[in-house]
Amino acid sequence: MTYAVKNLTQGRELIAFRIGDQEFCVNIMSVREIRGWTPATAMPHAPPYVLGVINLRGAVLPIVDLSLRLGMKPAEPTVRHVIIVAQVGPKVVGLLVDAVSDILTVTDDNIQPTPDIANEAEKAYARGILAIEGRMICLIELDALFPHTESEAA
């Protein structure tokens, strides 16, 4: 919390986490819990970034390699890895990241627009960047990352 921007008026809280040498953050309201890595059961026909599913107290939770999902190199999960259990639309998804680094309280003023050098993929999920004490943290929109489809059955 030492780096947190203390702006308590109209502040919103974000959870920052690390993937490789980059930092990202998501809205804390969408985060349900943070837990350690447990081996996942592989899913057939799943895209490469879906590592499989785990048992979260009786519910089946898909685990997504966020590194791969964001177009970076695939993670090699170890016990030191962390799963951020996040609510995305109606579904709950586990996001595999290297480590959770911070909880930030920011206002909209702190968020700078995504630079226009970003390609389409990054533009799709990046909602802006934050400069926190010399670090750059990218704000991710999870709903854009995992658009939920409505149930198609009548």
Add this chain to the structure above:
Amino acid sequence: MDMNEIKEIFFQECEEQLAELESGLLRLNDGDRDPETVNAVFRAVHSIKGGAGAFGLDDLVSFAHVFETTLDCVRSNRLEPTQDVLKVMLKSADVLADLTNAARDGGGVDETRSRALIGELEALARGETPVASEAPATKPAAPAHQAAAPAPAVETPPVNDEGFQPIPFSFDDFGDEPPIEPYVPTCEIVFRPKKELYAKGNEATLLLRDLSRLGEMSIYCDMDRLPSLAEMNPEEAYFSWKISVTSDKGEDGVRSVFEFAEWDCELDIRTVEEETVGEAPAEDEELPMQPVPFDLSILDEEAPAAAEDEEPAVADGDAAAAVAAAETATRIAQAASNASRAAAETAKADRAAAAAANAAAANNQAAGQTIRVDLDRVDRLINLVGELVINQAMLSQSVVENDNNGTSSINMGLEELQQLTREIQDSVMAIRAQPVKPVFQRMSRIVREIADVTGKSVRLITEGENTEVDKTVIDKLAEPLTHMIRNAVDHGLESPEKREALGKNPEGTVRLTAKHRSGRIVIELADDGAGINREKVRQKAIDNDLIAADANLSDEEIDNLIFHAGFSTADKISDISGRGVGMDVVKRSIQALGGRISISSKPGQGSVFTMSLPLTLAVLDGMVVTVAGQTLVVPLTAIVETLQPEASAIHSFGASQRLISIRNSFCPLVDVGRILNFRAMQANPIEGVALLVESEGGGQRALMVDAIQGQRQVVIKSLEANYTHVPGIAAATILGDGRVALILDVDAVVAASRGQSLKPETSLAATG
């Protein structure tokens, strides 16, 4: 409890009453002439009317009132419930359901339809035979209410004031006057409120005021029981009244005033007018058109009438007092004895038996107690039991791992625990199990409506309505079933003319059956129509690029093409089945329930859709197997046998296919690991185990897995909740070690082995 809650309960009860109404009418339609059936139907409508009146739902009340009046004619044998009559009544039941729904959810109803039906019903009540709807319009007009039967119930707003049109009507058929000489009976009423009456917020004054509005009234207040002031309990009721009312509404009118108070007072109503007392019921039956005077002594003797009367204060004073105090069960028991006695008097042995049986059944029904439980609570219990099963499995597993000699007392105890868990689970599941009857009943309405629209004549036969299945399955069954029924009538059945030309009964038959088969519920929908036009289906499939023009397909495969997306063979898109949803949607909804659907069709003889659904969506017995290092669960219901293939039994077929010979028949070998993409190369069959499975589409397959771990009951966990549907995987479960295992969708795997590819659908997975 606020008004909305009470209203909600009323609507819930309405639903039950409507179901009762419809099933009763259908029974009558099938030739059932048991008076108890008529009574049940009458009671249903009357209850709805009563409740609706309390909530001021005027549309509902006025329609129910007319309906009730007509039913009363049937009840009193003045109207023969012929097929035509029942057709009108079934339609009326539909409209009544619509009105109920409209009252609950807002929204309008087809007013012209309900008005037309009110007209038809009134015509019936007057003793006319049902006629084509336009016929009455051409006849000279006469106010409808003038000729209405001297029907009892009165508490409703007068129908003719409610804004529906007077029905043009001719009296030529039976003379210039209404069939009944109106007489004005005088009722002597002894009204003795109990303190409960006041406790429930009823007010004797208001009742008396309502009574005074019926007609001329004289009243005498009996204050004999009033104690001295010192002894008086302010919450006790001391007064009673002797009232004499002269009203054309008769005794029933009087009764209706006390409708909501009758439980909390002693009520004695006598009609003093001299009447045809002592008329034997048998005579009454011989003269069906004779007016039945509403005299108490008649009611007393005519037991069916007594039994039918839903108002507790039947018969004479003693009975009324007793009844008012008695429980429902006693009331029905009394009715039952009355019914059987009367039936015996009519000296019709069969009828006696039927009535007695029916009354006994009604009695039993009253004895069987039920409670309404919030579904959430049941689901919570089911979830907890699910967790219990998982935990028990975990415990068993760790005991087995840590216990070398499998005979210890812990093992014994665990086995008992397992049995108990299983019993708990079964009992909990039984709570959710419901008969499919309500859904089937809804279908009969769908059939009627669509038969009307298409001008086809259709008979729906339902069988196995009492087959029980999980409530979720029932709830989700209605939609696909509706769609299939529409299809069956719209596309399946030919027009009556065509049927006649083909030498078939012009009335088409749609048969809906439910039965249990090997741990699943099987629902069959059969029509005796034209069957699938394979040429047309094939052509259409080629046009839509579903198959190659020269594809060599079996009849079964062609039939199954109709389950493909965007497939509709109807030349013109009709209002009924051409809503942009096809059989593919039906198939998907069934699959979402863990079910399967297949079709078999014989040209000229009709088609049969067979749906097989799991009884519960919560647990299944499975075989735990290993495939390419992954643990999978194969539903036990699908497995016919397991075997260890020998090298000599494996035969290559073509480039990549292999067959296994089992007792001299050849069966395709399917490598599960390959189909699910767990490995790139086919495994060596000799190192694995073959599971011989039977799929819904018919035909056996040998599924190759690496090893069998054991057999276990597993709790089904949804994959779709957080992920997406995975082809080849039915659901997930959690094993004893706490890890997720996938449950194999045997049919999908078998289908995939036929060459249909397993592709992930749009979802989380598709966004990559």
